[in-house]
Amino acid sequence: MITLAVVGAGQRGTGYAAWALEHPGRARVVAVAEPRKVRRDRLVAAHGLEPDAAVDDWRVLAARGRVADAVLVCTLDRDHVEPVLAFAGLGCHILLEKPMALTEVDCRRIVAAVEEAGVILAVGHVLRYTPYTQALKRVVDSGRLGEVVSVQHLEPVGFWHQAHSFVRGNWRREDESTSMIMAKSCHDLDWLQYVLGQPPVRVSSFGRLSHFHAGNRPAGAADRCLDCSVEATCPYSAPRDYGDRLAAGRHGWPLSVVIDEFTPRALETALREGPYGRCVYACDNDVVDHQVVSMEFGSGATATFTMTAFTEQADRRTRVFGTRGELRGDGRRVRVYDFLTRREESVEVGVEGTADAGGGHGGGDAGLMDAFVASVAAGDPALVRSGPRESLTSHLTVLAVERARRGGTVETVGPPDGAF
Numbered sequence: 001m002i003t004l005a006v007v008g009a010g011q012r013g014t015g016y017a018a019w020a021l022e023h024p025g026r027a028r029v030v031a032v033a034e035p036r037k038v039r040r041d042r043l044v045a046a047h048g049l050e051p052d053a054a055v056d057d058w059r060v061l062a063a064r065g066r067v068a069d070a071v072l073v074c075t076l077d078r079d080h081v082e083p084v085l086a087f088a089g090l091g092c093h094i095l096l097e098k099p100m101a102l103t104e105v106d107c108r109r110i111v112a113a114v115e116e117a118g119v120i121l122a123v124g125h126v127l128r129y130t131p132y133t134q135a136l137k138r139v140v141d142s143g144r145l146g147e148v149v150s151v152q153h154l155e156p157v158g159f160w161h162q163a164h165s166f167v168r169g170n171w172r173r174e175d176e177s178t179s180m181i182m183a184k185s186c187h188d189l190d191w192l193q194y195v196l197g198q199p200p201v202r203v204s205s206f207g208r209l210s211h212f213h214a215g216n217r218p219a220g221a222a223d224r225c226l227d228c229s230v231e232a233t234c235p236y237s238a239p240r241d242y243g244d245r246l247a248a249g250r251h252g253w254p255l256s257v258v259i260d261e262f263t264p265r266a267l268e269t270a271l272r273e274g275p276y277g278r279c280v281y282a283c284d285n286d287v288v289d290h291q292v293v294s295m296e297f298g299s300g301a302t303a304t305f306t307m308t309a310f311t312e313q314a315d316r317r318t319r320v321f322g323t324r325g326e327l328r329g330d331g332r333r334v335r336v337y338d339f340l341t342r343r344e345e346s347v348e349v350g351v352e353g354t355a356d357a358g359g360g361h362g363g364g365d366a367g368l369m370d371a372f373v374a375s376v377a378a379g380d381p382a383l384v385r386s387g388p389r390e391s392l393t394s395h396l397t398v399l400a401v402e403r404a405r406r407g408g409t410v411e412t413v414g415p416p417d418g419a420f
Contacts, residue, residue, distance in 0.1 A: 158313020
């Protein structure tokens with residue numbers, strides 16, 4: 001049985017750790033480091049840990065030596081590098097929530113550290129592990145589409161998700177977190193290179209913050225939704241969004257980010273005093289709310305990626321255009337149109353949960369944990385689909401995309417200095 005230590009018991013760390021409870025013969029959580037007492041205590045209770053197995057700082061855990069076979073590093077984005085270096089140096093295998101790091105230098109430091117230590121690294125690119133992705137990739141790899149010529153890929157972030165995470169929430173400002181393309185869409189740029197089996201060589205990008213700023217603030221709007229005379233007509237109303245979830249007993253993400261105690265009084269206090277009750281037109285956010293990326297691959301194939309806040313939150317949608325057929329995927333179904341027979345076939349997909357974090361990313365969270373634990377148990381890094389070199393490549397792509405957006409340029413994607 002593989003032992004696990006959790007570093008960061010927020011939504012992602014708690015979610016990954018829950019896999020061990022569902023697979024008691026394969027993995028067991030033995031320690032947690034989390035600064036917030038309520039989150040730390042919940043994980044202790046869920047996994048039956050002894051009190052001294054829970055600490056408020058990962059450094060305390062690291063000072064004890066190799067306390068577990070593997071460590072789940074699920075801290076905030078800017079706090080990934082140091083715990084990875086420390087625990088890899090102790091010989092612990094690492095599951096690292098995406099993004100792996102925010103700069104090329106730090107991404108390369110992580111890759112060098114795990115390779116030097118000889119430990120397994122799995123980055124949380126969970127979209128690689130969904131049943132949907134595997135079904136879609138089998139079609140592409142089979143040659144049924146002929147040569148892939150171009151791809152269209154859409155990430156419909158969802159209007160309320162944008163407001164929750166990227167206007168009011170932890171990822172609203174680049175100086176406190178990272179760019180939108182890194183925080184939200186490194187999943188998608190990684191997914192495209194995985195599906196096509198090659199990284200892009202050139203990229204360009206356009207996007208900006210268009211809507212969620214003071215210039216679009218309605219007349220009569222207050223700084224907080226609870227005090228606002230136009231709240232009832234605003235699609236971004238915090239009391240409506242979070243209040244409806246509370247009333248329906250939907251206590252998972254995103255409500256679990258806003259309150260720890262699921263009562264109307266706790267929610268009112270949070271919306272009156274905390275960041276999630278602010279008017280979306282009176283926040284300090286600066287990340288983009290829409291972005292388009294164009295990519296060219298070594299084979300000559302091209303792809304476009306669109307990320308936009310202004311949708312119903314839904315599964316990603318993809319069209320792959322080949323010389324012998326066309327594929328359409330919506331996260332739950334894969335349809336293939338054959339140019340020779342002029343017939344369409346639906347490919348069976350075993351969908352699990354929903355596409356968002358609260359629904360396990362369509363089976364991706366469980367798929368990642370299953371592969372990581374199997375990899376550690378067998379000592380076989382090949383069982384992980386999102387290892388250090390693959391993840392470095394996708395992060396180099398993201399960084400090039402953001403340079404292109406800011407500079408209005410076409411950027412070359414740097415090589416990862418290793419096999420793709």
